[in-house]
Amino acid sequence: MSAPRIGLLLVNLGTPKGSDYWSVRRFLREFLTDRRVVDLPPLLWRPILEAFVLTFRPRRSARAYRSVWNIERDEGPLKTITRAQAEKLAPRIDGIVVDFAMRYAGPSIGDEIDALRAEGCERILLFPLYPQYAASTTASVVDEAARALARLREQPTLRIVPPFYDDAAYIDALADSTRAQLAALDFTPEVLIASFHGLPQAQIDRGDPYRRHCEATHDLLRAKLGMSAEHLRLAFQSRFGRTQWTGPYTANVLQELAQSGVKRVAVLTPGFVADCLETLEEIGVELRHSFLAAGGEKFARLDCLNDSEDGLRALETIARRELSGWV
Known part of the structure; x- marks a missing residue:
């Protein structure tokens, strides 16, 4: 046997x-x-x-x-x-x-x-x-x-x-991947946005730790990259329905940045380990179009870790x- x-x-x-x-x-x-x-x-x-x-x-x-x-x-x-x-x-x-x-x-x-x-x-x-x-x-x-x-x-x-969310192996991988992808761009972003999938605020209010975990990932990654909170912004995407969701909303942040004169941004998604509809289409197509239409000039969507080394x-x-x- x-x-x-x-x-x-x-x-x-x-x-x-x-x-x-x-x-x-x-x-x-x-x-x-x-x-x-x-x-x-x-x-x-x-x-x-x-x-x-x-x-x-x-x-x-x-x-x-x-x-x-x-x-x-x-x-x-x-x-x-x-x-x-x-x-x-x-x-x-x-x-x-x-x-x-x-x-x-x-x-x-x-x-x-x-x-x-x-x-x-x-x-x-x-x-x-x-x-x-x-x-x-x-x-x-x-x-x-x-x-x-x-x-x-x-x-x-x-x-x-x-x-x-706070595992050193994961944070290190995110930081290494982010550095490599930023270095490969043909422009230098003025602002990076760490965009996480949103959650209804009512679920957070009832004790779901999700937002706290997202904030921890954002803070640890920001520290690892040596960036300020203004350089690496925290936001949430994929709102559904009319109720309040976790914010700030990624779409609103991009609009505000463009209207304030920021021309070059990059968006990364540390809440996903694999690219999917929300990263490829919502961010890579919809939000890219919205940022450029609002006056932005350069927009990059950074890949998830996927099956990379x-x-x-x-x-x-x-x-x-x-x-x-x-x-």
């Missing part, structure tokens, strides 16, 4: 199975009916979701997805990059079976736990690829893993990688630490 193996499961948010209206609609339905994501009472939220959100938003989102779609693989960039992270991480940690899953639209967490068990893995390290904790992201992954384990008679032992080294360092005692 072969010795039990150890599995490492990388998990990110997910992407529609297609870039058409109905695929995006199914994805949004799964995403927006997760009570961790929208915690309004269902009797209040479901009519709004069905009558308005799932009627109009999929068409606009589908257009955005098509602009960044990986045509060769017929998938969203987040799935392509997360797969590459898993494939490139595997040979760096001997004796570990590495795979990836998506919280929404597949490959599902439950299916991938089953696949790792079929490979003989009796111990699994679950790695939510969210540097900053939020109940709508990290906790939702943990919930889904628990549901997958609940149906098993023989459960694998599960460990969960904690949020790594800097990014893989950070993921490996964190994973090895959490595998301590198993490996």
Whole structure:
């Protein structure tokens, strides 16, 4: 009998199975009916979701997805990059079976736990690829893993990688990547913006530590880069609906900078470990256009760590630490 193996499961948010209206609609339905994501009472939220959100938003989102779609693989960039992270991480940690899953639209967490068990893995390290904790992201992954384990008679032992918003390996990787990308630009930005995905302010008010984690990442990265708070600004993107979200909003900050005479900016996204619709299209297209239309002259979107050497080294360092005692 072969010795039990150890599995490492990388998990990110997910992407529609297609870039058409109905695929995006199914994805949004799964995403927006997760009570961790929208915690309004269902009797209040479901009519709004069905009558308005799932009627109009999929068409606009589908257009955005098509602009960044990986045509060769017929998938969203987040799935392509997360797969590459898993494939490139595997040979760096001997004796570990590495795979990836998506919280929404597949490959599902439950299916991938089953696949790792079929490979003989009796111990699994679950790695939510969210540097900053939020109940709508990290906790939702943990919930889904628990549901997958609940149906098993023989459960694998599960460990969960904690949020790594202040981890030295992650901050170092961000700093190295930022320096290299800034050096490759054909202009020198007057201001950099560290843009994180937003969260409804009501969720923060109820105790979610997400904003505090984002501020910590921003402060540590700023110190590592030797930049002032005015040179590396903190902002939040992807506001949805009319309620108050964490601010300042990235779109407003860019508008204000352009109107104040700032001509050259760069935007980095330390809340994402892989480029996706929000970084490639929202920042790289929408917000770029808005900044230039407001009077800006030069705009750069810096890549996430993705499957770069800097990014893989950070993921490996964190994973090895959490595998301590198993490996």
